[in-house]
Amino acid sequence: MGYKIVVVGATGNVGHEMLNILAEREFPVEEIAVLASRRSQGTEVSFGERTLKCQDLEQFDFTGWDMALFAIGSDATKKFAPIAAKAGCVVIDNSSLYRYDPDVPLVVPEVNAEAVDGYTKKNIIANPNCSTAQMVVALKPLHDRARIKRVVVSTYQSVSGSGKEAMDELWNQTKGMFVPGQEVAPSVYPKQIAFNVIPHIDVFMDDGSTKEEWKMVAETKKIMDPKIRLTATCVRVPVFVGHSEAINIEFEDFLDEDEARDILREAPGILVVDKREDGGYITPVDSVGEYATYISRIRPDSTIENGLNIWCVSDNLRKGAALNAVQIAEVLGQRCLKKG
Template identity: 60%
Template sequence: MSRTFNVAVVGATGAVGNQMLEVLAERNFPVNQLRLLASERSEGSFLEFRGEEVMVERLTQDSFKGIDIALFSAGGGRSLEFCPVAAKAGAVCIDNSSAWRMDPDVPLVVPEVNPQAIAGYSAKGIIANPNCSTIQMVVALKPLHDFARIKRVVVSTYQAVSGTGQKAIDELRIQSGELLNGRPVECKVYPHQIGFNCLPHIDVFLDNGYTREEMKMVQETVKIMGDSGIRVTATTVRVPVFYGHSESVNIETEVKLSAAKARELLAAAPGVELVDDVANNLYPMPIDAVGQDLTYVGRIREDESIDNGLNLWVVADNLRKGAATNAVQIAEILAARYL
């Protein structure tokens, strides 16, 4: 790629924003000018990019002049307000929030699954990055769906606190220390203690008894896979892990898919690392996924309770493949094929 691009990172000082800068550098994305944007409390601070210090600017209505690609990770409210502003200024927005994901005019993209959807960016100048848990699941499901068509998915997630942000990371660290020293803990980020505990509660509860996080997985999976016939049910759980989301995924397929065939398909799938050797205690774990961009799949076994069922264990770094890396991968395809 000989052309270079002016890139803005919105929410640059946050956990995902920092990862976006790392991934842009690691993958040698052709950045000409880099503009770092954040709230006024971060204005004037500096972040490093490719060995140079870049000053953080305050996000305003005039921040996107001359920008080609804007990577957003500043929350849904900021995305709803500023993505149209950026698009009007000529930038293509790749948004990490949930604000635009289910908009029918906005493509929802995982490059290993539906890269062709990126072409739809021109409708609004926005591409949505899916939920972190959805991303890693559909990367694993895509090759299986293409072979045997998935009818139903039952997923339970075990999600790291970094999915909530830096304050949650700090809360788990502080609570762990307090508990190990026999002292009471204070709960500020979560409604209950997260240290040495599991919370079956991510985002707000809805009228149907599911949380918003669970319904994101239901709705986003169908949109990304492009098959309205897939039925999905999810239970999402916050666990006392700093980085890396894990998922127990049960699928039912139209035709028989053996565990051996599933391993063969996944071993050849883009973005997947098969780790499935239980005889030697090898299976995916979040500590191995941290800092990596692959989706790790293991514990593959046939579900003996139904005819065409399969169980999987899926793990990925939620800040990288679940957010920053997926966004940069979208930007790479966008830059190479469409800009």
Template identity: 65%
Template sequence: MGYKVAVIGATGNVGREILQTLAERNFPVSEVVALASARSVGKEVSFGEDKILKVKDLETYDFKGTDIALSSPGAKVSSIHSPRAAAAGCVVIDNTSHFRMDPNVPLVVPEVNPEAIAEYTKSGIIANPNCSTIQMVVALKPLHTLGKIKRVVVSTYQSVSGAGKEGMDELFEQTRGVFVNDARDPQKFPKPIAFNLIPQIDVFMEDGSTKEEWKMTVETKKILDSTIDVHATCVRVPVFVGHSECVNVEFENPVSVEAATRALSKAPGVIVVDKHEPGGYVTPVECVGEDAVYVSRIRKDPTIANGLSFWCVSDNLRKGAALNAVQIAEVLIKDYLKK
């Protein structure tokens, strides 16, 4: 027996990826409804290879009878419609930032804390973490089990798709402009992104951190362990899809490179590619369309006691958003919403 599933924000990058992921993983649906704002009503989106869905108006949609909603319309819209859907008996898996730190809303990465899904009954909402947090904690989980992590210092190299279609368009237009001598002023980003790096993602906070950096800190604590200290520097880079991270980990106890590599190689959702030769690592271009978090360049940090560093990349639209949401839905129907 299938489930009636609504995809909120179906015309956006993540919404389209959710539809594709549901189809690819043969999620047991009886019906899929594509929802978006009024200006998108009537547009068509693909579901699988041969199904076309016409977009319906989120504002007027009645969620009664809908089992699960996978929501990624932006935080402001979600703050209104996710509680509305939950009140109608629909379990909402929300991909926006609005509910992540709500104590009544579980924040879930299925490879890390699937047991937290049980708490969905408090609000009817499950939060999907930030894309940069997801890939990091998937890699940190087996290491934390191995040696108990004290501190993480992470630098991220985040693709423009994390800023939506507008970010991708801006990179394309600015890159094109360089070659045809038609300079384009930045609109989505605070500085030009083509052939550049921007050490700011989201707004600045009082302590000088950006909100993206704050998210990585507080979300890691909520998902993995509240005692772990996290210091993040988040950078936007001229890559269309795929986030990369350099992660430095300090453990309470000694952890060898060999033991860490074995633990990561056995971990769900992780693929280790770590050859000490030119090209013996994974780059963001290679991870596009893939489900895994790829880990490379695992090495000892001799400057601190019990330190290791590694490089990880992942498709931020898949594991960093759509896939993680669908995986939550899969655990939800297996353990809690059985029909």
């Protein structure tokens, strides 16, 4: 017996991936509805071998549905998530709206699956930020072994994290560089993204950090351990899909690189590709369409007593968004909403 599932925002990048992953992982779906804004009503989307037509979110009745995977912005989520939750449908939300609410669990299944049990307070579960999700998958097994004191992370985040318009902007700017008179001015980003990097994701805060950097700090503390000190620099790069992170970790206890490599190889959701030769590491292109969080470049940091450096890469539309949401749905079904 399966679940009655709703995908909200089915025409977007993340909604599209949610449908793909539900089909790929053979999630037990008894019935599925795909929702979008009124202007997209009737738009066809694929779910496995089936073609589904989008319904109008404004008119949809969530009563009798088990779970709703939300892939819309915070403003729309603020309006519709409480409606779905009140109707008895558990909301798994990909926006940032509920991540810092103490009554809403923030879940990465490989890290804190048991937190799903707290969904009953508001009937809502939050999906973390894409850059946080892949990082905590890598950090958790190391933290369990040697206790992490401090993390310094620099991210290299693809434009798909900003949506389809950002992907189009990178494509059009890149083409325009080679055709005189067809240059494309920035509109999604404050500066040119083609052949450039931008050390600015989300809005600036009073202390000089950006909201994206703040999210990584706050979410890591909520998901893993409030004692971990973390500082981040988040950078947008001219890559279509796949986020990369250079992570420097300081531990309380000694952990050598060989043991760390073995721990990561055995950890859920991780694939280690770490050869000290040309091409013996993972790049964003290699991660596209894959489920894993990849770890490469594991090596000691000789400037501190108990330090390691790692390189972490994942498909941000998958582990950073859609895959994590579907994994939450799987855990929710197994732990809390068991059916026949």
